[in-house]
Amino acid sequence: MINIAILGFGVVGSGVAEVLKQNADSITQKLSGEKINIKYILDKRTFPDHELGDRVTTDFEKIVSDPEIVMIVETMGGSHPAYDFSKQAICAGKNVVTSNKEVVANYGTELLELAKSHSVNYLFEASVGGGIPIIRPMWECLAANKIQSVTGILNGTTNFILTKMIEEGMDFDEALSLAQCLGYAEANPAADVEGMDTCRKICILASLAFGTAIDPKNVHCEGITKISSEDVAAAETLGYSIKLLGKAEKRAEGTYIITAPHLVGYDNPMSGVRDVYNAITVCGNAVGDVMFYGRGAGKLPTASAVVSDIIDIARVCKEPMTWTFSDEDTCMDHKNAPVRFFVRTNDPNAKDYFAGCVFCDCEDGTYAFITDEDTEFKLSEKLNNISVLSAIRVL
């Protein structure tokens, strides 16, 4: 049994509990049978109706002095007391996992150093890009490379606002109101729309990529509040999308780092990143450009990153990467799976057999349509009735 404590039972903290419960069986398997137990939850509020309600405490001292606690999960947000508690926990020999970009950006250097000297881990995958794996891949999977640059759409709220401005012609205020209605933006949206959130995250990525701490206070930071719908339209005419980017680049003169809106050309896959999605492009001198893409925020995506860090620490006696042989045939017959087919045909009967589908005329006199969903087996039988030029599955 691995005992942990969660500090802060808000969106992310309760998401961590949810993921640990929902995937308990597969997680226990990954830990060779060891179970993770949430022994304490630190929060000022009480949660009488929650099944973990009896673990809630306001007493941090009790947590940090409990020798059974090997790991502390800091999901409080804000610098204080999150930083102070993290420091105390590390000094008490506890591993710390965090989703708190403010603490990592402002105090990461000190806490990482402290963790090293106490032989514990300070892990922060969830602090950048929500559930997108980026911190560890950059550290481990791209270790062969000298990282030359990191560029990211790192804030879902502002990307949502810009998407609405681009696709629906909204102006900034209108798009911000919508984001607030949908719960994507807070009542006070300054940290998002003025770029500070993006700035903290690009500082974390740049510090890790280049090995030297970069303080957000030293980084030029512009938000998106001055972007007008006229800008968006004119950029579109020129073949660009406007995106709020964090950008860090190793140059002969030093590290070039900036947070600001940028025009991104349509040939760059980052230009197509919509809504609350995030994307981070890392350029290494061997690998070239690699991009990581996914939901950059949200309860379960962020919890996914936190829990993966928890598992990593719990895998003290690291299970090797593996899969097992199974005697049973675990694959189903692909003909029994539901699919849709794109069909190209010159058979006039097709419109009868596939009535209800939308038919589109092709230049060469043939026509094409997409079937409704059915098993491949049944669709193949139905397609046998007509003369088919092409049948291709639809994702």
Next chain:
Amino acid sequence: MINIAILGFGVVGSGVAEVLKQNADSITQKLSGEKINIKYILDKRTFPDHELGDRVTTDFEKIVSDPEIVMIVETMGGSHPAYDFSKQAICAGKNVVTSNKEVVANYGTELLELAKSHSVNYLFEASVGGGIPIIRPMWECLAANKIQSVTGILNGTTNFILTKMIEEGMDFDEALSLAQCLGYAEANPAADVEGMDTCRKICILASLAFGTAIDPKNVHCEGITKISSEDVAAAETLGYSIKLLGKAEKRAEGTYIITAPHLVGYDNPMSGVRDVYNAITVCGNAVGDVMFYGRGAGKLPTASAVVSDIIDIARVCKEPMTWTFSDEDTCMDHKNAPVRFFVRTNDPNAKDYFAGCVFCDCEDGTYAFITDEDTEFKLSEKLNNISVLSAIRVL
């Protein structure tokens, strides 16, 4: 000093040597001062002009019986003797790193088991997606999730061919010839265009994602040889790109796995993956969809993945993830970096000050242009001469 041997000094093997040399300083730093030494290269050919020419041998027994060798890098390709050498190496207590998807897909279960029982590593990041981090992120960073599906554009050659068919209206034979001319497709392109390469890779990913070995022989596999330019054009009319996908999904009935061309809607970021690029989308029950994107093949990208695996094994006493504090200001003034600006203005003098730029008229009577590249400092000075409505950097 960590002594390794490279089996097969072709494109990938020589790329590994190149990356180890080019990034020797940063790699040594990541290994706390320890150096990686290529003690042997196994190849039938000789390389008299290569600086490592004196390490070349045809004698595998000498390599595997040398107690100084802790790691063997298998970049031979093909099943035999690559599988046999890997097995022998593992049994002799050597760690093995490979880029060989054929061996991993066909013999991975056995070699992983064998490696476990001999307490050594068998790592294969380079076997799928070239330099794109995917194997380890799926295993570690998404460990909190139950993986529900993996879908990938896993073969650069076929994606190049399809891109040429989509964007330039080429037919299959024409696009294949071009791919062969450019060295993207081999003289015998069967493994690529008939889907076997994609099939092996999706089997590796599915085995890892779902924990049970999937044999490529049991997987339905269709290539792209039957795709016509008429199909491509009709799909486009309907709002789709045609992509060769490997697709594996956990369903109640078992694992649904298939290799086949699919229509991918324009709203899916995989539809925009062009040329020799690869992309893999993993769906986890907590994180949702995350996508990994980059060059799926090529000498240095593949070597990047191999060398990262080498570093991972060499980090026996694992250095914690960290960055250091620096007293000097390592960030340059962002005003000294070269940038381009998108400018929106209603100043009639702009065309004189920025002669040579292309101006575009906006609907509201203003006009927009993109400056030539210069330092932000100089461009700002120049922009002071005109009345500017917006100035936004261009990525």
